[in-house]
Amino acid sequence: MSLTILVFAKQVPDTQNITGQAMKEDGTVNRAALPAIFNPEDLCALELALQLRESHGGKVVVGTMGPPGATAILRHALYMGADETILVSDRKFAGADTLATSYTLASAARRYGKFDLIVCGRQAIDGDTAQVGPQLAEKLDLPQLTYVEEVQSVEKGRLRARCLIDGGHEIAETALPALLTVVSGEQPPRPAGAKRLMQFKKAMTRSELMAKHANSNYEDANLLAEEEEALRAKRLWIHEWTAEELGTESERIGLAGSPTKVKNIESVVLAGKGFVNIPPTDQDIGKLVHELIEEHILS
Amino acid sequence: MSSKRKIGNVWIFIEQDEGRIADVSLELVCKGRDLARRLKVKTEAVLLGSEVGGLVQSLHEYGCDNVFVADHRRLRYFSALPYTRVIVDLVRQHRPNIFLFGATPTGRSLAPRVASKLLAGLTADCTELRIDDFEDKSRKQTLHDKLMQIRPAFGGNIIATIVNTWEDPQMVTVREGVMPLRDPEKGRGGAVTEVKFSEQPEDLAVKIIERSREVKSSSLKNAQIIVSGGYGVGGAAGFKLIERLAEVVGGAVGASRAAVDAGWVDHDHQVGQTGITVRPRLYIACGISGSVQHRAGMAESGKVIAINDDPEAPIFSVADYGIVGNLHEVVPKLIKAYKEK
Numbered sequence: 001m002s003l004t005i006l007v008f009a010k011q012v013p014d015t016q017n018i019t020g021q022a023m024k025e026d027g028t029v030n031r032a033a034l035p036a037i038f039n040p041e042d043l044c045a046l047e048l049a050l051q052l053r054e055s056h057g058g059k060v061v062v063g064t065m066g067p068p069g070a071t072a073i074l075r076h077a078l079y080m081g082a083d084e085t086i087l088v089s090d091r092k093f094a095g096a097d098t099l100a101t102s103y104t105l106a107s108a109a110r111r112y113g114k115f116d117l118i119v120c121g122r123q124a125i126d127g128d129t130a131q132v133g134p135q136l137a138e139k140l141d142l143p144q145l146t147y148v149e150e151v152q153s154v155e156k157g158r159l160r161a162r163c164l165i166d167g168g169h170e171i172a173e174t175a176l177p178a179l180l181t182v183v184s185g186e187q188p189p190r191p192a193g194a195k196r197l198m199q200f201k202k203a204m205t206r207s208e209l210m211a212k213h214a215n216s217n218y219e220d221a222n223l224l225a226e227e228e229e230a231l232r233a234k235r236l237w238i239h240e241w242t243a244e245e246l247g248t249e250s251e252r253i254g255l256a257g258s259p260t261k262v263k264n265i266e267s268v269v270l271a272g273k274g275f276v277n278i279p280p281t282d283q284d285i286g287k288l289v290h291e292l293i294e295e296h297i298l299s
Numbered sequence: 300m301s302s303k304r305k306i307g308n309v310w311i312f313i314e315q316d317e318g319r320i321a322d323v324s325l326e327l328v329c330k331g332r333d334l335a336r337r338l339k340v341k342t343e344a345v346l347l348g349s350e351v352g353g354l355v356q357s358l359h360e361y362g363c364d365n366v367f368v369a370d371h372r373r374l375r376y377f378s379a380l381p382y383t384r385v386i387v388d389l390v391r392q393h394r395p396n397i398f399l400f401g402a403t404p405t406g407r408s409l410a411p412r413v414a415s416k417l418l419a420g421l422t423a424d425c426t427e428l429r430i431d432d433f434e435d436k437s438r439k440q441t442l443h444d445k446l447m448q449i450r451p452a453f454g455g456n457i458i459a460t461i462v463n464t465w466e467d468p469q470m471v472t473v474r475e476g477v478m479p480l481r482d483p484e485k486g487r488g489g490a491v492t493e494v495k496f497s498e499q500p501e502d503l504a505v506k507i508i509e510r511s512r513e514v515k516s517s518s519l520k521n522a523q524i525i526v527s528g529g530y531g532v533g534g535a536a537g538f539k540l541i542e543r544l545a546e547v548v549g550g551a552v553g554a555s556r557a558a559v560d561a562g563w564v565d566h567d568h569q570v571g572q573t574g575i576t577v578r579p580r581l582y583i584a585c586g587i588s589g590s591v592q593h594r595a596g597m598a599e600s601g602k603v604i605a606i607n608d609d610p611e612a613p614i615f616s617v618a619d620y621g622i623v624g625n626l627h628e629v630v631p632k633l634i635k636a637y638k639e640k
């Protein structure tokens with residue numbers, strides 16, 4: 001059966017490079033202060049979706065909720081082989097916790113229309129919560145398989161996968177449509193294709209198209225419409241959906257739609273308990289080992 | 300009439316497999332009981348499974364006043380749809396104040412689904428839970444006796460306190476080993492509330508074909524001595540040195556996430572907020588900077604030896620003994636000294 005697969009991905013700050021200055025006073029993250037990358041497990045989700053399309057036919061649609069700059073990961077998805085991309089973006093979505101995020105993504109999935117499968121990474125490296133996948137499944141009333149390592153078959157409207165469970169594995173089967181969350185499997189995500197990179201680097205959203213023309217003196221609506229048409233024809237159009245276009249309820253998105261609030265952020269004071277400094281010499285290390293043996297800490 | 304709303308009880312989701320309760324669930328019963336005492340409410344467990352009646356006694360002994368039991372063939376193994384339905388119905392009926400889940404693959408698949416259905420807040424991987432008041436500035440009101448959900452957040456040395464400002468329950472997940480396990484009170488009794496389960500067509504959507512459980516290869520959790528390596532070890536070959544020291548002193552091998560991410564050592568060995576929490580007699584940290592996430596998993600160790608060539612590394616703040624130097628020179632010296640003891 002040919003499959004329409006939605007992949008939801010997130011652009012995340014590279015957590016290997018975080019400093020205290022990256023936090024804003026309200027407890028949210030100042031993304032601008034960090035390099036932004038494609039969340040690693042979401043790349044695994046995309047790889048899995050592309051493989052399923054290769055063996056079953058169909059198409060792969062990648063969506064992300066984020067600031068305008070998150071189109072970087074959508075272009076990357078196109079370089080890897082995605083057919084269509086969607087940026088879900090609006091100031092009103094800012095400050096969303098996982099509940100508000102899953103509601104917003106569910107609205108985007110509904111707006112997209114019919115699909116057979118949603119694939120997400122298990123978790124994003126900035127928060128490590130693993131919550132959005134199952135919450136999105138619940139919002140869309142879909143069955144879920146989580147911690148998927150490998151899809152073994154898709155047949156007669158059912159998908160079979162190998163999943164991680166506590167202390168082991170499980171082979172499980174789900175009816176479609178369904179939602180999967182994916183951990184890194186044996187197949188590493190493919191790199192961007194060089195040809196596709198040339199082809200899709202000009203892919204853009206409406207906002208990006210308008211920004212491109214912001215300084216030109218012929219602000220001609222027709223010109224924009226023509227360019228949009230041309231971009232669409234070349235599959236270079238990144239859909240951009242706002243709160244209004246998705247018809248989201250304002251009290252369920254962004255900060256307003258988030259039950260969890262950050263009360264405070266504390267920098268951990270590293271006063272230290274005052275350690276004994278052992279010089280790195282044979283003699284001093286020998287003394288330390290003796291001491292530990294005498295105290296029965298080493299035996 | 301008093302305008303004060305009656306506070307609901309503290310609930311713990313009990314994860315069990317083939318008649319054995321997961322350690323994290325018992326740890327959370329102990330923690331839940333402390334929270335319940337502070338709030339002057341009861342501690343209640345939610346137990347789903349097939350033929351699990353035999354587990355109730357032990358839950359009472361660990362501190363549960365009541366155990367909700369849904370016992371049905373269909374509930375033998377965790378499955379998101381039926382489990383969510385049973386739990387959501389129970390919550391709507393009894394309105395617990397706090398609901399604790401283990402941050403295991405099961406807990407992390409179930410809790411978000413339940414929270415989504417209930418429109419409740421959920422905080423993952425808390426390392427500390429406390430009751431306190433919360434001033435909700437955006438709505439200009441003070442909320443009393445709320446659950447402070449404390450977790451290391453973004454970036455180096457930051458701890459965030461998160462509060463659920465919507466209706467109860469206040470839901471969190473906690474990793475295994477974070478909350479201490481206390482001894483059960485033998486013979487302690489309690490109530491049991493049976494929960495009716497009726498199968499629904501949606502329960503057939505997911506079918507488990509096969510299950511295999513492997514014994515965990517790392518025995519970190521109960522190790523008395525742990526030797527951990529971090530990114531400073533420099534490579535898979537260098538990690539052999541860490542394993543060597545562990546072997547010589549009869550300890551287990553731990554690691555920081557950076558070393559795990561680099562592929563030098565298996566994830567089973569990761570110590571920290573998203574790994575295992577350990578409390579050995581001796582923890583030797585080699586080439587680990589000591590990020591807040593790492594310290595969250597080892598700060599309770601008896602004695603800590605830190606080996607790092609950067610005298611400013613935060614790991615020294617939790618160390619009893621600090622050796623400032625190159626681990627590739629220091630660790631062989633430790634091995635030699637121990638052999639010559």
Ligand SMILES: Cc1cc2nc3c(=O)[nH]c(=O)nc-3n(C[C@H](O)[C@H](O)[C@H](O)COP(=O)(O)OP(=O)(O)OC[C@H]3O[C@@H](n4cnc5c(N)ncnc54)[C@H](O)[C@@H]3O)c2cc1C
Nearest residue numbers: 529530531555556557571572573574586588592593608626
């Ligand atoms: C949500 C979240 C959850 C996380 N969970 C965890 C977790 O559970 N566990 C965890 O560990 N991390 C976790 N992290 C990652 C954490 O923030 C750090 O990135 C990580 O712990 C760093 O590992 P490290 O100390 O080995 O590496 P680094 O920070 O790179 O430190 C390497 C250290 O080695 C020293 N060094 C280098 N060469 C030598 C040498 N030759 N001899 C001696 N010393 C040397 C350096 O001075 C440095 O201090 C998490 C991060 C996030 C965002």
